[in-house]
Amino acid sequence: MSATTTTVDAIADCVGRQVAIRGWLHRQRSSGKIHFLTLRDGTGFIQAVVSRAAVGVETFTRADHLGQETSLIVEGTVRKDARAPGGYEIDVSALEIVGESRDYPITPKEHGVDYLLDRRHLWIRSRRQAAILRVRHEVINGIRDFLNDQGFILADTPIFTPAACEGTTTLFAVPYFDHATAYLTQSGQLYNEANAMALGRVYCFGPTFRAEKSKTRRHLTEFWMVEPEMAYATLDDATDLAEALVVSIVERVLDRRRRELEVLERDTAPLERVRSPFARIAYDEAVEILQSRGLPFEWGGDFGGPDETALAEHFDRPVAVQRFPAAIKAFYMKPDADRPELSLSVDVLAPEGYGEIVGGGERLDDYELLLDRIRQHDLPREAFEWYLDLRRYGSVPHAGFGMGVERVVAWLCGLEHIRETIPYPRMLYRLTP
RNA sequence: UCCUCAGUAGCUCAAUUGGCAGAGCAUCCGGCUGUUAACCGGAGGGUUGCUGGUUCGAGUCCAGCCUGAGGAGCCA
Numbered sequence: 001m002s003a004t005t006t007t008v009d010a011i012a013d014c015v016g017r018q019v020a021i022r023g024w025l026h027r028q029r030s031s032g033k034i035h036f037l038t039l040r041d042g043t044g045f046i047q048a049v050v051s052r053a054a055v056g057v058e059t060f061t062r063a064d065h066l067g068q069e070t071s072l073i074v075e076g077t078v079r080k081d082a083r084a085p086g087g088y089e090i091d092v093s094a095l096e097i098v099g100e101s102r103d104y105p106i107t108p109k110e111h112g113v114d115y116l117l118d119r120r121h122l123w124i125r126s127r128r129q130a131a132i133l134r135v136r137h138e139v140i141n142g143i144r145d146f147l148n149d150q151g152f153i154l155a156d157t158p159i160f161t162p163a164a165c166e167g168t169t170t171l172f173a174v175p176y177f178d179h180a181t182a183y184l185t186q187s188g189q190l191y192n193e194a195n196a197m198a199l200g201r202v203y204c205f206g207p208t209f210r211a212e213k214s215k216t217r218r219h220l221t222e223f224w225m226v227e228p229e230m231a232y233a234t235l236d237d238a239t240d241l242a243e244a245l246v247v248s249i250v251e252r253v254l255d256r257r258r259r260e261l262e263v264l265e266r267d268t269a270p271l272e273r274v275r276s277p278f279a280r281i282a283y284d285e286a287v288e289i290l291q292s293r294g295l296p297f298e299w300g301g302d303f304g305g306p307d308e309t310a311l312a313e314h315f316d317r318p319v320a321v322q323r324f325p326a327a328i329k330a331f332y333m334k335p336d337a338d339r340p341e342l343s344l345s346v347d348v349l350a351p352e353g354y355g356e357i358v359g360g361g362e363r364l365d366d367y368e369l370l371l372d373r374i375r376q377h378d379l380p381r382e383a384f385e386w387y388l389d390l391r392r393y394g395s396v397p398h399a400g401f402g403m404g405v406e407r408v409v410a411w412l413c414g415l416e417h418i419r420e421t422i423p424y425p426r427m428l429y430r431l432t433p
Numbered sequence: 434u435c436c437u438c439a440g441u442a443g444c445u446c447a448a449u450u451g452g453c454a455g456a457g458c459a460u461c462c463g464g465c466u467g468u469u470a471a472c473c474g475g476a477g478g479g480u481u482g483c484u485g486g487u488u489c490g491a492g493u494c495c496a497g498c499c500u501g502a503g504g505a506g507c508c509a
Contacts (some may be wrong), residue, residue, distance in 0.1 A: 027469090027470080029467090029468045029469075029470095029471050029472090030465085030468085030471090031465055031466060031467070031468060031471075031472085032464075032465035032466055033465080033466045034465095034466040034467070034468080035468095036467075036468050036469080036471090038469090047468090047469085049467080049468095051466070052466085053466085067460095068459090081467095083467060083468080083469085084467095084469090085468095085469060102460090103443075103459080103460065104459090105443070105444080105459095106444090107443090107444065107445095107458065107459050107470090108458080108459090108470040109444065109445060109457080109458045109459075109470070110444080110445050110446095110458090110470095111444060111445070112444085112445075112501090112502090113501085113502070114500085114501055114502075115444070115445095170507080170508070186509075187509060189509070210508070212507055212508050213434080213506085213507070213508095214506090214507060214508060215502090215503080215504075215505090216503085216504070216505085216508095217503085217504095218508095219507095219508075302508085304505090304506095305504090305505095328509095329509065330509035331509080332509075333509080345509095356508095359509075360509095361509095402509085429500090429501080
C-alpha cells in the first residue's frame with residue numbers, strides 16, 4: 001500500500017500524492033457512472049470522486065449504497081479542483097467500509113430543536129456544530145494561554161461545596177454519603193480569594209451549576225466559568241484585566257478560527273471592532289442611558305436582558321459598567337469609600353444583545369465590615385470562619401471576576417441560543433443525552 | 434411558578450366553513466460521467482400527543498392532562 005494516511009486539514013500539502021483518509025460519509029451524490037462522496041474526518045470535509053472506470057464495478061456498486069455517516073477509509077490521489085467544495089478532491093482508487101450506517105436520523109433537510117437536542121450526540125457531527133465546538137476550544141485555550149502568560153496560576157476550587165452560603169434555592173443539592181448534603185458549586189470565588197493570598201494571581205476554570213429555573217436563550221444549568229483573582233488589586237485592575245482578556249480572545253478566534261466563523265456565516269465586522277479601550281461607564285450613567293431610551297428602569301435595579309441589550313447598542317464594542325448598588329451585588333463586594341451605597345463592582349456587557357459576559361470587582365478586605373455583611377445577610381458565621389481568616393491574617397486589597405465561556409462563544413459565533421455552545425447542554429428540561 | 438405559541442408519515446410541514454389523510458425530504462427499486470441540501474421516474478410508509486365530550490360526521494370545536502418552544506420572574 002503506497003498511500004499515506006493523512007487528514008483533511010493537511011490535504012493542501014498532498015496534491016498529486018496517493019493518500020488514505022479515514023472518516024465518515026457526510027453526504028453522497030450519484031450520477032450514473034460517477035459518485036461524489038463528501039467525507040468528514042473531524043478535521044474537515046473533502047469530496048471524494050468514485051468513478052466506475054477507476055475502481056471497477058464491484059467497488060463502484062458498493063459505493064452506491066452507503067448510508068449517511070458510514071465510516072470508511074478511502075485511498076486515492078489528491079487533486080486541486082475548483083469544482084470541488086473546499087477546492088481539493090480525491091480521485092478514489094480504493095474504498096474500505098469500516099462500519100455501516102443505516103437510516104441516520106439527521107438528514108440534510110431541516111429538523112426541529114427538540115429532535116436535534118434528543119440526538120445531540122449525533123448532531124455534533126454536523127458541520128455547523130463542529131465549527132462551534134472548535135471555536136469553543138479556541139476560546140478556552142485562549143483564556144488559558146492569556147492568563148498563564150500574565151503569570152496567573154491555575155488553582156482549582158471544589159465542585160462539591162459544604163454549606164449553603166446564600167440560600168439553597170439556586171444550588172443543586174446532592175447527598176454526600178449518609179452524613180451530609182453537598183452543593184454543586186455556583187462559583188469558585190471564595191476559595192479563589194484564599195488561593196490569591198497564597199499565590200498572588202490565580203484562576204479557577206471549571207463547570208459551575210445554577211439551579212435557577214431560567215428558561216431563556218442565555219441560560220444553562222451547567223456552564224463553564226473562568227475566574228481570575230488578584231492580590232493587591234483594585235476595581236480598575238480587574239476591569240483592565242477583563243478588557244485585555246476579552247480583546248485577546250476575540251483576536252485569537254479571528255486569527256485562528258476564521259474558517260469556522262465562515263461556516264457559521266458570522267459577520268466578523270463587529271468582532272474586528274473589539275479593541276481597547278472599552279467604554280467604562282458608571283452604573284449611574286447606565287441608568288441615564290436606559291431612561292433616555294425610554295426604558296422603564298429605575299435606579300437601584302439590576303439589568304434585565306432587554307436593558308443589557310439597549311445599553312450595549314449604545315457602544316460599538318463591549319462596555320464595562322462599574323459601581324452597581326451594593327444591595328444588588330454579593331455580600332463580599334467592597335463598598336465605594338465615597339458612596340457606601342455603591343459597590344466596587346464591574347460587569348462587562350457584550351455587543352449585539354449577548355448580555356453580561358463578565359462580572360466581578362474588588363472584594364471586601366476589612367474584617368469588621370465583612371463580619372457585618374455576613375450578619376446582615378443572615379449567613380451562618382461558622383461556615384465563613386475560614387473566609388474571615390483571610391482578613392485576619394494579612395488582608396490586602398484584592399479583585400477579580402468571572403467570565404462565562406458559553407456566553408462568549410455564543411457571542412463570537414453569533415448564535416441564537418447558548419445551547420449550541422457546549423457539547424451536551426444542561427437546561428431546565430434537558431438532562432439527556 | 435406565570436404568559437404566549439406549538440404537537441399530523443422517520444424528519445420538516447400542508448389540509449378551505451366540521452365533510453375522501455397530503456407534499457417535499459429520508460428509506461427501498463430504477464435512470465443519469467461533474468454533482469454542490471444534485472436531478473428524473475416508481476414503491477412502501479398514518480393510534481393526527483393522551484383522555485373524555487359535542488356532532489350524522491372531529492386533524493379541525495369544547496374540557497382536562499402530557500410534551501416542547503419563546504419570553505417573564507429568577508439569575509454573586
